[in-house]
Amino acid sequence: MKxxxxxxxxxxxxxxxxxxxSNRGGALPVLTGVFLSVDDDVLTIIGSxxxxxxxxxxxxxxxxxxxxxxxxxLIVDIVRSLDSGAVEIxxxxxxxxxxxGRSNFALRTLPVDDFPILPQPSGNKVTVTSEALSYGLRQVxxxxxxxxxxxxxxxxLLSAEEGGLRLVATDSYRLAVRDLPDxxxxxxxxxxxxxxxxxxxxxxxxxxxxxxxVRLGDRDVTFxxxxxxxxxxxxxxxxxxxxxxxxQLIPSSYPNQVVVAREPLLEAVRRVKLMARExxxxxxxxxxxxxxxxxxxxxxxxAHEEVDAIYDGExxxxxxNAEYLIQGLEAATGDEVVLETLDALKPAVLRSNSGxxxxxxxxxxRVS
Amino acid sequence: MRLxxxxxTVNYSGRLDAHLPEAIRLIMVKADGCVxxxxxxxxxxxxxxxxxxxxxxxxxxxxxxxVTNEKGEKLIITIHEVxxxxxxxxxxxxxxxxxxxxxxxxxxxxxxxxxxxxxxxLVRREYPTDIGPVDLLCRDASGSAIAVELKRRGEIDGVExxxxxxxxxxxxxxxxxxxxxxxxxxxxxxxxxxxxxxGIRCLLLDYDEMRGIESNELKLF
Numbered sequence: 001m002k003x004x005x006x007x008x009x010x011x012x013x014x015x016x017x018x019x020x021x022s023n024r025g026g027a028l029p030v031l032t033g034v035f036l037s038v039d040d041d042v043l044t045i046i047g048s049x050x051x052x053x054x055x056x057x058x059x060x061x062x063x064x065x066x067x068x069x070x071x072x073x074l075i076v077d078i079v080r081s082l083d084s085g086a087v088e089i090x091x092x093x094x095x096x097x098x099x100x101g102r103s104n105f106a107l108r109t110l111p112v113d114d115f116p117i118l119p120q121p122s123g124n125k126v127t128v129t130s131e132a133l134s135y136g137l138r139q140v141x142x143x144x145x146x147x148x149x150x151x152x153x154x155x156x157l158l159s160a161e162e163g164g165l166r167l168v169a170t171d172s173y174r175l176a177v178r179d180l181p182d183x184x185x186x187x188x189x190x191x192x193x194x195x196x197x198x199x200x201x202x203x204x205x206x207x208x209x210x211x212x213x214v215r216l217g218d219r220d221v222t223f224x225x226x227x228x229x230x231x232x233x234x235x236x237x238x239x240x241x242x243x244x245x246x247x248q249l250i251p252s253s254y255p256n257q258v259v260v261a262r263e264p265l266l267e268a269v270r271r272v273k274l275m276a277r278e279x280x281x282x283x284x285x286x287x288x289x290x291x292x293x294x295x296x297x298x299x300x301x302x303a304h305e306e307v308d309a310i311y312d313g314e315x316x317x318x319x320x321n322a323e324y325l326i327q328g329l330e331a332a333t334g335d336e337v338v339l340e341t342l343d344a345l346k347p348a349v350l351r352s353n354s355g356x357x358x359x360x361x362x363x364x365x366r367v368s
Numbered sequence: 369m370r371l372x373x374x375x376x377t378v379n380y381s382g383r384l385d386a387h388l389p390e391a392i393r394l395i396m397v398k399a400d401g402c403v404x405x406x407x408x409x410x411x412x413x414x415x416x417x418x419x420x421x422x423x424x425x426x427x428x429x430x431x432x433x434x435v436t437n438e439k440g441e442k443l444i445i446t447i448h449e450v451x452x453x454x455x456x457x458x459x460x461x462x463x464x465x466x467x468x469x470x471x472x473x474x475x476x477x478x479x480x481x482x483x484x485x486x487x488x489x490l491v492r493r494e495y496p497t498d499i500g501p502v503d504l505l506c507r508d509a510s511g512s513a514i515a516v517e518l519k520r521r522g523e524i525d526g527v528e529x530x531x532x533x534x535x536x537x538x539x540x541x542x543x544x545x546x547x548x549x550x551x552x553x554x555x556x557x558x559x560x561x562x563x564x565x566x567g568i569r570c571l572l573l574d575y576d577e578m579r580g581i582e583s584n585e586l587k588l589f
Binding site: 249 | 558584587
């Protein structure tokens with residue numbers, strides 16, 4: 001196998017595929033590598049940990065077709081370290097030679113026959129506008145859990161909702177919901193749970209792409225994205241299980257509603273958070289037309305700031321995890337947000353004052 | 369174990385010479401002969417010590433201790449005033465249990481087999497097989513045997529281990545058919561897939577909940 005291509009494009013595609021590569025390989029050491037195959041002027045790069053598979057492709061000058069598996073992390077580091085310009089990769093026996101400019105590398109390959117045959121994507125193709133999906137995913141993915149102890153919460157729920165698509169994610173401390181009214185991906189009543197890790201990779205590859213083609217299989221989902229330099233296909237196994245019934249947590253009305261400018265509140269929370277150390281919560285006191293923010297860390301110090309708001313309810317203090325509040329404010333849209341609370345121990349809702357399709361449910365932190 | 373709190377001076381003579389001026393210190397003489405001199409601070413490291421084997425000679429009515437090891441190194445303790453002295457028989461130490469949580473999880477699940485499935489009863493902890501004991505053997509409500517392998521972190525290795533136990537247990541006509549339950553505080557996705565592929569049920573364990581500890585954290589679910 002031998003081919004030549006531009007270093008910058010190769011780095012992008014190698015990086016995309018290598019993100020799916022398992023760090024340790026587990027039972028299959030060959031999975032610490034990326035599978036390269038060249039044929040018909042196209043280089044295909046596959047990285048997989050069997051749960052997530054990323055296939056990227058790139059037009060190259062093929063000198064000799066063939067296939068090989070090379071250590072993923074090493075080849076990414078090597079190609080990235082080369083100067084911009086042409087890179088040539090050739091495989092001779094069990095050695096891969098990489099050259100660019102005046103640099104030459106040789107590295108041992110992994111046994112190509114050990115690389116598992118990965119199933120081809122299945123399901124009907126549905127084309128979705130990339131920009132809306134990418135933005136919607138960014139608004140909710142951050143709320144998904146990273147704790148494997150509760151695998152269902154590590155996924156994002158995709159459900160058909162009134163002719164559109166609803167995205168929901170929660171780590172049990174907050175919950176983000178985003179409706180995409182114009183995205184018809186699922187059949188009526190259908191819902192699937194997609195690992196947030198795969199969706200984070202999808203967000204990366206969506207970039208400036210116009211469209212994404214979605215194929216939903218029985219046990220997996222595939223996203224195909226065509227980029228400026230080639231194409232990337234992300235396939236992930238779906239998470240099996242029942243997502244928690246989140247609808248019951250969202251009260252139809254709240255007694256306390258504060259309307260506040262989003263950006264000034266976000267900046268104030270970021271400042272006050274500097275004193276919310278070691279899991280110390282940030283306290284918000286709702287007063288007449290004012291939000292008072294306060295953080296006190298024992299033996300370190302305290303921060304206090306007031307933000308103008310529209311509020312005429314009873315004085316109420318609610319404490320939140322500052323980082324979760326920041327992520328909710330960043331994900332919300334519009335100039336103003338509404339913070340709705342019941343009491344200091346019940347979940348609060350953050351949403352845009354101009355309506356919109358985003359809702360963020362945030363659990364308070366108990367304080368003495 | 370002999371413990372002496374005394375105002376003392378200590379001199380060490382060996383690879384290098386060291387001197388501890390007069391002060392109140394704790395002198396520990398362990399059953400195996402180790403002698404350690406501690407100040408009233410620091411977690412574990414003594415100011416000076418002499419490992420076993422050694423010889424302890426007490427002279428001048430206990431006011432002068434000389435500890436000599438096989439290399440001829442000497443620890444000389446001059447005791448000016450004994451503040452307290454006591455001895456106790458401590459017996460053999462059971463050693464450090466590296467993974468007390470896993471053992472405790474087994475104990476807790478054995479005490480509450482309903483967590484595996486309603487109506488489940490425990491047959492035996494550490495049920496022996498030819499290749500080692502499986503953590504728990506139970507019977508479900510219908511009387512069918514269940515083998516349970518417990519881990520803190522459920523990885524592929526644990527599923528493989530349970531698969532081997534099941535193979536042996538299913539050779540026993542009195543137990544057959546034996547189904548498997550892979551129980552852990554955390555189960556890796558690949559282990560979960562492998563377990564499902566082999567018909568083994570995965571069971572997530574909440575250690576705090578099993579211990580009856582209620583979290584102070586407020587959660588949505």
